[in-house]
């Protein structure tokens with residue numbers, strides 16, 4: 075699939091007059107079209123709800139767009155719960171509810187989550203006791219399942235749950251529901267996250283089958299009927315041009331088919347399907363825009379940018395591929411091989427290694443694709459680098475700043491007890 079930027083060079087030249095590079099920019103039109111399609115894909119399920127994974131793109135302005143489409147939020151920490159609360163998500167504000175999927179959870183986070191009426195997703199059997207002694211057991215709860223072993227789709231290994239820290243074993247899971255039922259829980263859910271960034275329409279249906287079969291067994295052996303099944307995150311995006319993007323309509327239909335095959339005959343046709351997608355909801359609709367400020371010719375050819383791994387960590391951290399378009403040179407041949415770098419004192423600070431691109435001139439703007447999820451969010455301050463601004467390209471073509479760039483004073487704010495920085 076050809077990867078096309080959602081802004082032109084001319085637009086960026088206008089934008090930088092107000093907001094200098096580097097910055098993250100998001101495409102409101104793309105976000106809205108995608109969430110609409112997502113809802114349509116699961117509209118066969120009466121209770122369907124997407125709980126957007128806040129950690130992917132924790133910007134209130136973007137979360138508010140999803141809120142218009144009846145999304146809830148999935149939080150993983152105190153700060154995310156606080157943001158959800160301030161944005162008006164809560165149990166009483168359905169459809170805009172809160173899931174709280176966390177692990178190694180501090181007591182105060184359970185207490186706050188329960189106060190907000192969030193659905194607590196228990197990561198471990200021992201958390202039942204912990205929760206009871208801290209926040210108390212709520213009437214509605216979710217349990218996280220880890221089936222262990224390798225997670226395969228036909229013969230392809232997708233991921234290795236047996237090596238993941240999340241969730242409960244099957245034995246623990248069944249025991250957990252028994253104990254929770256005895257403790258007065260009235261509404262139950264089941265959750266699992268077995269593979270990340272899957273680029274196949276079969277992930278959700280395969281995962282759904284595993285969870286639906288557990289639901290049937292739970293009904294038979296423990297006598298509880300789940301009210302929701304949470305397929306969590308993991309539906310990926312096509313970072314590489316040669317990949318074929320997921321088709322959410324086909325994914326929704328795939329889950330529908332398994333639902334009709336497994337849950338409906340077992341009398342569980344009322345189960346609501348929940349999702350907690352992050353990457354799929356925002357990834358393609360955000361980009362990091364940076365300017366080429368240096369070129370260097372040593373044993374290799376380097377282009378030095380004004381952004382660095384602090385703005386987008388995925389290439390440095392996972393060797394992840396992010397497509398790069400040199401704005402204004404979309405139709406020029408990719409006949410130059412570059413390492414595209416930031417300025418950190420770290421040799422892994424490279425957005426691309428040995429990448430074939432058009433000839434880059436100093437001052438060119440690079441559009442680094444698919445940075446809308448787990449992009450800005452994974453930023454950090456190494457080398458005293460400051461967080462960039464986030465901008466929203468609105469549907470009418472105007473640009474709105476949705477987070478200002480950090481300043482040196484922000485960076486030093488936690489030294490505000492020291493006279494020298496006052």
Ligand SMILES: *Cc1c(COP(=O)(O)O)cnc(C)c1O
Nearest residue numbers: 127175306307308350351352353
């Ligand atoms: C990270 C995470 C998500 C979102 O994952 P994506 O890959 O962005 O879809 C959802 N649920 C939980 C529990 C997570 O940890």
